[in-house]
Amino acid sequence: MPVRVRRSPLAKPDRPYLALGLEGSANKLGAGIIKHDVDGSSTVLSNVRHTYITPPGEGFLPRDTAQHHREWALNVIKDAVQKSGVSMQELDCICFTKGPGMGAPLQSVALVARTLSLLFNKPLVGVNHCVGHIEMGREITGAQNPVVLYVSGGNTQVIAYSRQCYRIFGETLDIAVGNCLDRFARVINLSNDPSPGYNIEQEAKKGTQLLPLPYATKGMDVSLSGVLTSTEALTMDKRFRSDGQPKGPDDKDFFTPADLCFSLQETVFAMLVEITERAMAHIGSKEVLIVGGVGSNERLQEMMGIMARERGGQVFATDERFCIDNGIMIAQAGLLSFRMGYTTPLSRTTCTQRFRTDEVHVAWRA
CATH class of the missing domain: 3.30.420.40 (ATPase, nucleotide binding domain)
Structure with a gap:
């Protein structure tokens, strides 16, 4: 239709x-x-x-x-x-x-x-x-002059329009956020159907522990390879339970794949919210438009929405279509x-x- x-x-x-x-x-x-x-x-x-x-x-x-x-x-x-x-x-x-x-x-x-x-x-x-x-996001949502967070499997950029050009304010220095999430999904053997990033999102909803991971914002840019490597390393930790179950009644310090997905998402998305807020402050915008495949992640939209509302602004995003x-x-x-x-x-x-x-x-x- x-x-x-x-x-x-x-x-x-x-x-x-x-x-x-x-x-x-x-x-x-x-x-x-x-x-x-x-x-x-x-x-x-x-x-x-x-x-x-x-x-x-x-x-x-x-x-x-x-x-x-x-x-x-x-x-x-x-x-x-x-x-x-x-x-x-x-x-x-x-x-x-x-x-x-x-x-x-x-x-x-x-x-x-x-x-x-x-x-x-x-x-x-x-x-x-x-x-x-960007243009499809603007057309669907009606955002007028937003700071754009472009997050996908191959790209991570913070963008704003000026003088007939989409200027890049910040970006990833190594791997894209979608690549980061997808690669970890494969480490813990999550399905690629419909996508590894979507399955990471669903698994993260079950997580209860926020484990400490590297947080690497560098001015307006982010670095994601370190947080991915650290999360992967935790799958080799003696406290990691791949089946999600404790070994015994005294096993209180264990963590699960869901905890790792939750921790990875929270850390990476916090970094993206930070650099997006810097761009909003720089150009005086009250709008954020999230585009790209990772932009359909509900938790990313929620975190960005909290930041935007605190600044008196608004977040725009589209559905998976x-x-x-x-x-x-x-x-x-x-x-x-x-x-x-x-x-x-x-x-x-x-x-x-x-x-x-x-x-x-x-x-x-x-």
């Missing part, structure tokens, strides 16, 4: 515009179609996603993930087109993730986008993955670019694994 969202940040279009968005920077393959209406609002016509899931304890390799995307691309795109009620001929443009992300999966989806462009004679628009998250990697966010950001006259020539539809958020000209914002 179509999802009606808020007014576009651009002036009202002279006619309805339609875009197909293709996302495949990691293990999610997504396709979505969005419509920008003449009254300035947007309508999500379809948003289809298929996830590559590996066995417990295993991550996803670029080659295998790319193969998954190639195998599922046709089904996912056909499903998105059928659910939208429009045809490929009616589209104004085809948008694809240019980066950042894993090289092989990115290239697989870019190849599909190029093929569709040639088959149906449609212009292409390369999209920065992070900007896609728009928070987790999806094609509709690529369609949204791509269509905003397209309406400003931007397209990507076929010869430049290459992918950039390290495509920085602050390298994008945000022409559609004044």
Whole structure:
């Protein structure tokens, strides 16, 4: 069923515009179609996603993930087109993730986008993955000028808009928060279905002990590899009970996998709240927008909400349909670019694994 969202940040279009968005920077393959209406609002016509899931304890390799995307691309795109009620001929443009992300999966989806462009004679628009998250978050929530916390498997950044650019105020110095949580989920053999980060969140709700872990904020940046290593080391501690049960009646100092998940989440999220609050103070903003797959974590939203309310502010976040990697966010950001006259020539539809958020000209914002 179509999802009606808020007014576009651009002036009202002279006619309805339609875009197909293709996302495949990691293990999610997504396709979505969005419509920008003449009254300035947007309508999500379809948003289809298929996830590559590996066995417990295993991550996803670029080659295998790319193969998954190639195998599922046709089904996912056909499903998105059928659910939208429009045809490929009616589209104004085809948008694809240019980066950042894993090289092989990115290239697989870019190849599909190029093929569709040639088959149906449609212009292409390369999209920065992070900007896609931000623009979809702004459109769905109505946040006006928020500090953005972008948290996903491959990225952790605190961002704010200034002079047609999304400026990075702080970021991770090593691994991303999603990578940190996912890797620990595999250490304790949690399932990857629907995602290791989601299962960490559910396990953390059962935790009762907050164990001391390294807390590493460095100005506006965070370092997460140390807290991950320390949490992993605790699984080798003699007090650790992998089955969650004490050995005997005198075993009072034991801790469980749930306690470790709880401690890891609380520590890492506290670090993210701290650097986000610094950015809010710097630009004088009362809004926080959380985007990226980890942004759907209810505990992170709760902690950020407490901080924002203490500052007289508000937190904005979306549900898993728009928070987790999806094609509709690529369609949204791509269509905003397209309406400003931007397209990507076929010869430049290459992918950039390290495509920085602050390298994008945000022409559609004044």
